[in-house]
Amino acid sequence: MIHMSDELSERQQKILKLIVQEYVHTGRAVGSKALIDRYKLGVSPATVRNDMGILEDQAFLQHPHTSAGRVPTDSGYRYYVENLLGNPRVPMSEQIRIRHQFSQVEMQVAASMKLAAAVLAEASGNIALISPPRSIQETVRHFELISLRDHLILLILVTQSGTVHESFLHIDDPVDQETLSATSRQLNDEIRDMRHTEIQLQASRHESFSALVLEQIAALMQRTEQESTAELHSEGLERALRQPEFSHGGVAQQLLEVLRGGALLSVLLPQVRQKDDLRIFIGSENVSDELQSYGVIIARYGATSEVTGLLGILGPTRMPYDRSISTVRYVSHLLSDLLRHVHADEPEQ
């Protein structure tokens, strides 16, 4: 009341920082005594209490009850992340370890995704989120027709992002593999780099079998375009559930529901539009209600600004922001490099 400056003193910042770190570490409200005991501040508990009081006035801290220690508020975490954290980097030893793991899976995109998720989950002890790299407007790169047996053909489609799609095609009159190859060779040239709407159009210029194939391709692309909005994989749930936050029954279920519905992705997608964007949402900063007690760190990775995906970490607001942020950033760059190597024409940097 007396002291209403918006600036925090050096010591207050230090205390806030220590409280956040201590609380993130132990999971229990931290009191003035405990703070003095563990860290060497040159001051008495009473002084710390005064500062804590001020921090509470500024809404960076709160008590659960009158007689418990302090816990950071969402704004407290926010202040910590923005002003007290510097620019955290993944330790060199860790970088080497991670790079080595990536070199193992070489250029396998799907395997790299899994690995990225595993690394993120491991580093943060929380849930890793990842959506595969997709083009905003997928176009055709190549397709093949493979005769499985009479009346049944396997259609394989490779799109701009390098994703492989497959679909079965039923036909009334048998077509042999030679004809299939001939057809696909011709059509491939026609529809290369086309979007599904253009292909739909192109289909109308053909007849019978060719038209059927083109329509199937258009449909397949449209379908995956819709689905790609809902594809968000997660990893590390079982480890995350070890956290005390989640030990209570219903929370696990609620968390699963958040992850499963496509809702999460559609909330996150518009928040990080540009490649290399990295955003942090702490508790109430999340737009969706279910995430009010969670923290989300999310980044967009990608080869070009066309072919991109999302990756990040979801955990309780009480999470190790330093390690989480640095790891998300680092892994996101690694994935971007990898994709650039696969997609773009310039060599990796």
Added chain:
Amino acid sequence: MIHMSDELSERQQKILKLIVQEYVHTGRAVGSKALIDRYKLGVSPATVRNDMGILEDQAFLQHPHTSAGRVPTDSGYRYYVENLLGNPRVPMSEQIRIRHQFSQVEMQVAASMKLAAAVLAEASGNIALISPPRSIQETVRHFELISLRDHLILLILVTQSGTVHESFLHIDDPVDQETLSATSRQLNDEIRDMRHTEIQLQASRHESFSALVLEQIAALMQRTEQESTAELHSEGLERALRQPEFSHGGVAQQLLEVLRGGALLSVLLPQVRQKDDLRIFIGSENVSDELQSYGVIIARYGATSEVTGLLGILGPTRMPYDRSISTVRYVSHLLSDLLRHVHADEPEQ
């Protein structure tokens, strides 16, 4: 003590059946009074108690504590499943609904798998397990080489089971698409229906590029053969967690760990070897320790005896065995039909 017959009287069977059903339904130990209240047995609570005592002597029932009602033991469930259940069928209305859903996804194998899992989870309120259809010894059906850009080729491989695998191939000297097509045409004829070991052998008869391709194919097949032992998807976890059994914190985590490691599949695999086998493991009947308080119903589906997969339900021992068993059986047949349609040459029955 006086009465030690191994046979259960008509009434005792009826009581056991009702106890199982009531307990499965309510989740709470059932007492003599409650049973009389809900169902019209023509006898008094005391009589029921006597019979309960006998059922307990036979180890079909147990009390949690002296003053609680009875709960079925694992053997109780076993007796129920074997002798009191008849041969449960999925109700016609349900069959129609399910068949209709399947007709929507038509012949898309991947989508059918998902649907099957969803149906199982829905019907039982528990966790659906499903492993994709794989051949024990996968052989090559067809492969394609697609030039993505200089030095980078996409290899697409279709195996006997109809599964599509993809892999990137790095080469030092650029090869144009024409050459790729020519190469693949020739090699396709050579290695059709070969296993990975044979391909490996075949690779040694070729040089440079062709050898590289064949080796990559062999490696890819070998890799997926190993992985297919670990591929078991689950569905419906979040719903299952609503059950009181799972409401306690740590259980959810334990359950996730069981599902995630490939351990579960490798335990289950040898138990159901033949197509259309359906087996039930109740609590302690499970070989693995983590499953001691769960019930598993698992069946093998497949087009032929070569190309098969597993599907089933995992839940607490207290689960609706009637609906679960009938649904597993029904869906398993549906999937088999579907696969037969895609793989085998005879039309679906």
Added chain:
DNA sequence: AGTTAGCACTCTCGCATGATGAGTGCTAAT
């Protein structure tokens, strides 16, 4: 011999009670 009524007994569950202890906020002294 099987069934039933009656009754004492057991054990869980929920609730109130009280002691403990960590931690605070305030005041006055430094």
Added chain:
DNA sequence: ATTAGCACTCATCATGCGAGAGTGCTAACT
């Protein structure tokens, strides 16, 4: 501005008690 001292608050835990559900046993009944 900092600190010591102290009264006060409130979660947590153990304890104790009453209520209720359900049993097991015995003796009477058909």
